[in-house]
Amino acid sequence: MKRITIHILSFVLFAAALLRADEHYRVEPVDVPEGIVMEVSGMDYADDGVLYLATRRGDVWTQKDGQWRRFAQGLHEPMGLVIGNKGEVFVSQRPEITQLIDEDEDGVADLYQTITDGFSMIASFHQYTYGLVQDAKGNLWGTLSGTGKTGPDGRPASAKAFALEPYRMWSFKVSPEGEFVPWSSGLRTANGIGMNLEGDLFAADNQGEWVGTSMLHHLEQGDFHGHPEALRWDERFKGKGDPAKLPIEQLEKTRKMPAVFLPHGELSNSPGAPICDTTAGKFGPFEGQFFIGDVVHANLMRVALEKVNGQYQGACFPFIKGGSQGAGEGLKAGICRLVFAPDNSLLIGRVGEGNWNRGLPGTGLQRVVYSGEVPFEIHHIELQKNGFKLHFTKALDAHTKLSPDQFALSSYHYAYHAAYGSPKMELKTIAVRGVERSADGKSVTLDVAELVAGKIYQFSLKSITDSSGKALRNASAYYTLNELKE
Amino acid sequence: MRPAIFILLFSLLQPVLAEPQAVPKKVPDLFVSQGCAACHHLNESGQANQLIVGPPLSAVGSRYADDPKGLETILSSLQMGAKGKWGKNEMPPQTHLTQEHALQLARWILTLRQEDKTTPSTTPATPPATRSARTAIHSPLLSERRVGTVVEVLDTPVVYRTYLPGASSRAIAVGLPQQLGGVSYAFDATECRLLYVWSGGFLDMEKSWTGHGGWYAKLLGAKIYQAPSHFPLRIGKPNGMSEKPELVFKGYRMVEGQPEFLYQVDGQDVAHRIVCKANPQGGSVSMTHHFFLPGFTDEVSFLPAKQHVHYHTEDATWASGVLLVHPDKRAGFSISINLKP
Numbered sequence: 001m002k003r004i005t006i007h008i009l010s011f012v013l014f015a016a017a018l019l020r021a022d023e024h025y026r027v028e029p030v031d032v033p034e035g036i037v038m039e040v041s042g043m044d045y046a047d048d049g050v051l052y053l054a055t056r057r058g059d060v061w062t063q064k065d066g067q068w069r070r071f072a073q074g075l076h077e078p079m080g081l082v083i084g085n086k087g088e089v090f091v092s093q094r095p096e097i098t099q100l101i102d103e104d105e106d107g108v109a110d111l112y113q114t115i116t117d118g119f120s121m122i123a124s125f126h127q128y129t130y131g132l133v134q135d136a137k138g139n140l141w142g143t144l145s146g147t148g149k150t151g152p153d154g155r156p157a158s159a160k161a162f163a164l165e166p167y168r169m170w171s172f173k174v175s176p177e178g179e180f181v182p183w184s185s186g187l188r189t190a191n192g193i194g195m196n197l198e199g200d201l202f203a204a205d206n207q208g209e210w211v212g213t214s215m216l217h218h219l220e221q222g223d224f225h226g227h228p229e230a231l232r233w234d235e236r237f238k239g240k241g242d243p244a245k246l247p248i249e250q251l252e253k254t255r256k257m258p259a260v261f262l263p264h265g266e267l268s269n270s271p272g273a274p275i276c277d278t279t280a281g282k283f284g285p286f287e288g289q290f291f292i293g294d295v296v297h298a299n300l301m302r303v304a305l306e307k308v309n310g311q312y313q314g315a316c317f318p319f320i321k322g323g324s325q326g327a328g329e330g331l332k333a334g335i336c337r338l339v340f341a342p343d344n345s346l347l348i349g350r351v352g353e354g355n356w357n358r359g360l361p362g363t364g365l366q367r368v369v370y371s372g373e374v375p376f377e378i379h380h381i382e383l384q385k386n387g388f389k390l391h392f393t394k395a396l397d398a399h400t401k402l403s404p405d406q407f408a409l410s411s412y413h414y415a416y417h418a419a420y421g422s423p424k425m426e427l428k429t430i431a432v433r434g435v436e437r438s439a440d441g442k443s444v445t446l447d448v449a450e451l452v453a454g455k456i457y458q459f460s461l462k463s464i465t466d467s468s469g470k471a472l473r474n475a476s477a478y479y480t481l482n483e484l485k486e
Numbered sequence: 487m488r489p490a491i492f493i494l495l496f497s498l499l500q501p502v503l504a505e506p507q508a509v510p511k512k513v514p515d516l517f518v519s520q521g522c523a524a525c526h527h528l529n530e531s532g533q534a535n536q537l538i539v540g541p542p543l544s545a546v547g548s549r550y551a552d553d554p555k556g557l558e559t560i561l562s563s564l565q566m567g568a569k570g571k572w573g574k575n576e577m578p579p580q581t582h583l584t585q586e587h588a589l590q591l592a593r594w595i596l597t598l599r600q601e602d603k604t605t606p607s608t609t610p611a612t613p614p615a616t617r618s619a620r621t622a623i624h625s626p627l628l629s630e631r632r633v634g635t636v637v638e639v640l641d642t643p644v645v646y647r648t649y650l651p652g653a654s655s656r657a658i659a660v661g662l663p664q665q666l667g668g669v670s671y672a673f674d675a676t677e678c679r680l681l682y683v684w685s686g687g688f689l690d691m692e693k694s695w696t697g698h699g700g701w702y703a704k705l706l707g708a709k710i711y712q713a714p715s716h717f718p719l720r721i722g723k724p725n726g727m728s729e730k731p732e733l734v735f736k737g738y739r740m741v742e743g744q745p746e747f748l749y750q751v752d753g754q755d756v757a758h759r760i761v762c763k764a765n766p767q768g769g770s771v772s773m774t775h776h777f778f779l780p781g782f783t784d785e786v787s788f789l790p791a792k793q794h795v796h797y798h799t800e801d802a803t804w805a806s807g808v809l810l811v812h813p814d815k816r817a818g819f820s821i822s823i824n825l826k827p
Contacts, residue, residue, distance in 0.1 A: 033625060033627050034625065035624070035625040036625055036627065036628075037695075056695070056699065057691075057695055058646060058647065058648075068627060069627065070627055070628065070629075073629075073630075073644070073645065073646070074644065074645045074646035074647055074648075074658075074659075075647055076647035076648055076649075076656075077694070077699065077700060093647065094647075094655075094700075095647065095655065095656040095675065096656070096675075098737065103739075109740075110739055110740045110741075111737065111738075111739045111740075112737045112738050112739070112740075113736065113737040113748075114675075114735055114736050114737040117656065117675075117735065121655050121656065122655050123649045123655050123701070123702065124700065125698040125699060125700035125701055126698075126700065127655075127700065128700075148698075148700075150700075150701065151575075154693045154697075154698070154700075154701030154702065155575070155697075155698070156575065156698055157575055157576075158575065158576060159525050159577075159578065160578070207521065209578075264521070265520075269521075415582070419578070419579075419580075419582055420521060420578060420580070420582070421520075421521045421582050422582050423520075423582050423583075423584065
């Protein structure tokens with residue numbers, strides 16, 4: 001009898017431990033084959049539910065029902081994989097964009113077909129070919145990292161990145177006919193690319209010189225995203241000497257501001273590829289928003305954009321903090337690629353080693369499973385003429401009076417300069433003058449003392465509860481204000 | 487000018503240097519938040535194969551622990567940049583650091599020792615990073631064996647794209663099993679031709695797979711054949727032997743486990759299969775180049791090496807120093823050489 005009691009007690013404790021952290025999202029391990037170094041650098045699902053997964057070591061794996069098989073071998077450090085509209089398998093490897101074709105349908109690729117190699121590629125530790133997404137017209141999209149100076153022994157000789165050959169530091173399009181088209185420039189090293197529901201393209205650049213903090217860019221043809229090295233290959237600046245020596249005012253004028261800054265240290269040091277939530281609510285109430293993982297921090301971030309004066313801008317939020325948040329085993333470092341699985345869970349690919357290991361190793365897979373219970377979160381932030389409207393996923397508690405003190409707001413920016421990274425500049429508190437809850441209780445409009453274009457507005461919410469008394473799951477947000485509302 | 491700045495800095499620091507200061511608990515976080523971690527690890531441990539830009543900070547702390555000018559040296563490196571103290575890499579001035587942060591970091595670095603296990607609070611505990619890189623593995627899911635970073639060919643050919651010495655940046659290494667001669671060769675995807683053959687082992691991928699990666703694979707074994715440095719085929723241009731044709735690499739197809747390289751020569755599709763086999767008498771390997779030019783009827787010739795190489799073919803005859811392909815063989819012909827491992 002006593003023994004049974006103990007068993008029941010331990011079961012209750014065990015169940016309590018399982019449920020303790022987060023009833024909305026649960027982080028689960030996903031097995032990878034034993035003895036394989038699974039540095040995930042590209043992932044996508046085919047229509048038949050087969051996962052295709054590329055690794056830094058050059059393999060492409062398939063997995064279905066727990067069965068792993070090597071589909072392709074010997075690719076040169078692929079950093080992107082996408083399943084095309086007609087089920088084609090495309091990879092971006094250092095020297096080229098390649099289609100892997102299983103001609104005899106035995107589950108292993110026979111034909112490694114070069115789609116394009118129309119860009120320069122030299123021996124440098126930092127010559128990544130990031131990708132890939134495909135649009136409805138069949139164009140493939142990716143980005144080329146800057147070149148790292150490499151010593152004779154292969155060691156990095158400088159932390160700086162260069163674009164001495166075309167089209168390093170550019171995003172690119174590959175047409176269905178295989179034509180390589182340089183698209184936008186000035187990306188230091190944007191590890192991956194994502195497309196939203198409207199078919200617009202985004203890539204997250206990694207903090208470094210000229211990149212004050214990591215940032216999510218909207219990629220439009222001809223855009224200059226900030227790293228001047230890339231302007232060597234821009235018709236407007238070609239042959240006009242070292243673009244890094246151009247007057248800073250001219251660079252600032254040429255530069256397109258990122259849609260969202262991802263605060264260094266707090267959210268992101270090395271963001272991976274953004275993935276758009278296409279689950280139509282089956283992963284929570286965030287359809288159309290982006291999720292981004294971080295290689296250094298084990299964080300998952302969420303990005304909700306709006307268009308102001310025709311330009312994307314918006315907010316980023318912590319979603320699951322590394323190690324600590326979410327039920328289950330906790331997120332681990334090395335997050336590089338994300339993909340929604342057929343069961344609407346979010347599969348997380350960890351690259352972990354090589355250049356991606358800052359003493360924080362981590363390879364393999366995890367997944368995030370949504371319980372179906374809507375989390376209480378700031379859904380998105382909408383700029384107003386005199387402030388911000390915060391939209392929540394659930395109605396706020398109607399019985400408590402809201403006060404401006406509950407919405408701590410500060411503003412700052414990151415320096416645009418040749419140095420590596422930037423601290424928060426001109427960080428100051430912004431007074432919130434008024435708070436107004438909407439009739440349905442699901443949004444709050446803040447009247448703020450000052451709105452300045454070019455600033456990041458950091459929100460820290462306190463004691464905000466939903467109608468059941470539950471606190472916000474994540475209480476901070478960072479809104480990038482490029483355009484003021486007219 | 488430089489000495490003046492140095493003296494000024496030194497004099498400013500004197501009061502700071504005089505008394506040992508406690509390190510605020512939040513300082514280790516600066517290691518991550520201020521970007522130090524982008525180029526430095528904290529410790530040597532777990533990075534046996536890790537190539538990083540700068541020295542481990544625990545090594546810096548240990549070196550300057552008993553140096554009365556240690557703090558000043560570290561601070562100077564942080565604020566003015568440094569070169570030559572730890573290898574060839576240059577650290578740019580960390581101009582984003584406030585004076586306070588720089589001082590806090592410098593003081594903290596001085597407290598670190600090489601055996602130090604302190605990690606910043608934002609850093610998860612560090613398991614051995616490169617165990618996987620050293621462990622001998624044979625996964626039944628692979629057709630080759632990976633012993634750490636050394637790749638061994640088993641009973642099927644292995645094709646790895648990587649940086650290879652003596653090749654353009656777009657190179658392909660092929661390792662063949664014993665029954666196919668047991669040799670390895672390099673094919674250049676820019677020049678669309680065989681570069682060289684080596685015998686012994688296949689590749690050590692250490693500099694590609696570990697550390698920062700992205701560097702040359704090491705050939706395991708000795709080169710036994712160096713191909714001539716020109717592209718060997720000339721098509722449809724009897725008078726254009728000196729002109730290099732326009733080459734476009736199109737990929738490769740695995741045929742019976744071996745790659746058939748696909749490229750275009752002046753717009754004409756070419757499939758180029760390289761097949762090796764050990765001669766039954768032993769002691770040598772025959773390498774046969776099979777060229778397929780579907781539907782091609784114009785003149786085709788093969789430019790030999792300048793050095794003495796024995797070519798074996800029934801599909802071409804010598805004419806003016808080149809192997810002229812017989813008219814009925816233009817759409818498909820073979821040329822062999824013997825290699826001695």
